[in-house]
Amino acid sequence: MCHQESRSPACSTPNSLPNHFYQEALMSEEPKNPTAGESETPSASIENAPSSDTAETSDFPSTDKPQPAAKKPAAKAEGDKPPAKAKKEKAPAVEDKPFAEFIQQDYLPALQTALTKQGVKDLEVSLAKQKLPVAGMSSAGDCWQVIGKFQEGQRQFNLYFPQENIQSQRAFSCAENNTKTSTLEPFLIDERKVTLDLMVFGVVQRLNAQKWLNLN
Secondary structure (H helix, E strand, C coil), X not given: CCCCCCCCHHHCCCCCCCHHHHHHXXXXXXXXXXXXXXXXXXXXXXXXXXXXXXXXXXXXXXCCCCCCCCCCXXXXXXXXXXXXXXCCCXXXXXHHCCHHHHHHHHHHHHHHHHHHHCCCCCCXXXXXXXXXXXXXXCCCCEEEEEEEEECCCXXXXXXXXXXXXXCCCCEEEEEECCCCECCCEECCCCCCCCCHHHHHHHHHHHHHHCCCCCCC
């Protein structure tokens, strides 16, 4: 056993190394991180973290980009439009027929039916253009007239149309026993537009007022 005081080389063991060698070895074995086993300090992590101000690139499309607007369907060509529905033409009113046609085809049959329902059995109705059967007016010229006779011709009424238009001036007269009437009465003067039904009603009403019908 060697004494501490003895520093001769013979006392040195084969494993004995100079002190400066141990120091250098220890320094070379120290971890780069002063605290072994611990993660980087917060400051180091912050420094190495990517900046939020730097735009990051990615291969995936960004969901923040506005989507392209949907394309509007192409307008149909004019030839592709469905054909417009044809409007149903309104049938013309019977009153719009030519004057003589309306009287012959519509008014006389309707008047005949209405007066027959009122008990007139031998009624004869016709359309004629002739002199006015009114005393003192024989020189007035010809006028269109609806002439009705019944009770073997003893009762007669006339409906006058100075013009070939049922909407123009109209007049009425009646007489018995083949006598001439002395007056012409206005006929349906309060009606703005005369219709077939009004013309029939007007004659029935006037003959009833004359007490010529069974309504009395």
